[in-house]
Amino acid sequence: MKKKLLVATVLSLSLFLAGCAKWVDKGESITAVGSSALQPLVESVAEEFQSNNPGKFINVQGGGSGTGLSQVQAGAVEIGNSDLFAQEKSGIDADKLEDNRVAVxxxxxxxxxxxxxxxxxxxxxxxxxxxxxxxxxxxxxxxxxxxxxxxxxxxxxxxxxxxxxxxxxxxxxxxxxxxxxxxxxxxxxxxxxxxxxxxxxxxxxxxxxxxxxxxxxxxxxxTNKWIIWSYEHMYTQKNPDPLTREFIDYILSDEIQENLVPKLGYIPVSKMKVERDWQGNLIN
The missing domain is CATH 3.40.190.10 (Periplasmic binding protein-like II)
Incomplete structure (x- = not known):
């Protein structure tokens, strides 16, 4: 009896691990690293996204904007969270990355x-x-x-x-x-x-x-009356994989931008009365 139970347990575990491997093989797990200022928003959105999409996993880590930019450029992670434009960071080739401004x-x-x-x-x-x-x-x-x-x-x-x-x-x-x-x-x-x-x-x-x-x-x-602010960027490689694109689109959706973004103390980009370029110049 014990031997049968052991065999059944091993078989179940093997099937579970095989299933996990299939999720990974399908690209069902991605990692976002970088800005600690953006981290609370990304973590909260990741929780909602995972709840609505069983089997899809978003790993969120801090480490600072410099880490996020260098890691996504190197291909070590799928998303680099940053308070900075990629152009502001030495050693980063902004032309090789896709900029997604998700909040201010x-x-x-x-x-x-x-x-x-x-x-x-x-x-x-x-x-x-x-x-x-x-x-x-x-x-x-x-x-x-x-x-x-x-x-x-x-x-x-x-x-x-x-x-x-x-x-x-x-x-x-x-x-x-x-x-x-x-x-x-x-x-x-x-x-x-x-x-x-x-x-x-x-x-x-x-x-x-x-x-x-x-x-x-x-x-x-x-209105730029308070000048110490920045865009919150989620950088990806050009042509990101489907799960990365799906998650970026989710955080940019009206549901997240109109509800969760302001609730967590961020400002939707659409609410800004001014716009800045990467050098800090007002462009409208």
Whole structure:
């Protein structure tokens, strides 16, 4: 009896593995890697897509925009998620990739809630990140040393922040983190801390900073009144495989763009009142 049961179990397992192999052979599993700012949206869409399409799997990982672009260019993954245009990243041939803009994300400076400052000039924000301003009392806040926290060098969030805030100046060397979620946690727990995250990562655990009394809101991003924002790209190889195309089309569908995208703190591209090229110039 035990021998028959063992044979039956082995047979069932073999059939299951064979089925999995067939899914893989059919291209029923793809991987999306890159931007942590875009990761929550891609993960949520992947869950819905898999629920509606049994047997199709979307693996979503972070690692930063630079990783996403280099991995998709190398053919190591099917989708490279990026806060940057491929043209902005050294070593990436944008002509060999297909750009799918799936959303817009605002990026905001965040601080520990006890710093005592709610708005700041762009110049003073820059001075904080160059190390010229070292205590919040210099800005009328608490007598607390500034604690800088940066994203890692491959981060698209960091590149976007530096592009619009730093004006070509070097950011002071500081602690770096790969994860936006970890950045938020550290800022919330550390007296005097400041960093920056996508709007979708802002929670009550941290305080956002207005710039020259302009608040980091979706409405201000849509009109470019708030200038620290970027497109969220999902890059693929030219002529992607059917499952990759199906998933990209799904995230661009009206259902996802009108409901899930804004629910998760992103802005549908269709809602933007302005458009930028890869160099940051307004083109309408």
């Amino acid at each position: 994300v605002g990026i905001t400076p965040i601080v520990n809630s006890k710093v005592g400052v709610k708005t700041i000039s762009l110049e003073n924000l820059r001075k904080i990140f160059t190390g010229e301003i070292t205590n919040w009392k210099e800005l009328g806040g608490a007598d607390t040393p500034v604690v800088l926290l940066n994203r890692a060098s491959g981060s698209g969030t960091r590149a976007t922040f530096e592009k619009w805030v730093m004006d070509g100046q070097e950011t002071k060397q500081a602690q770096e983190q790969d994860s936006s979620g970890m950045v938020r946690q550290i800022v919330g727990d550390t007296a005097g801390a400041i960093s920056y995250v996508a709007f979708s990562y802002v929670t009550k655990d941290v305080q956002t900073l207005a710039i020259a009394n302009v608040k980091p809101t979706e409405e201000n991003v849509m």
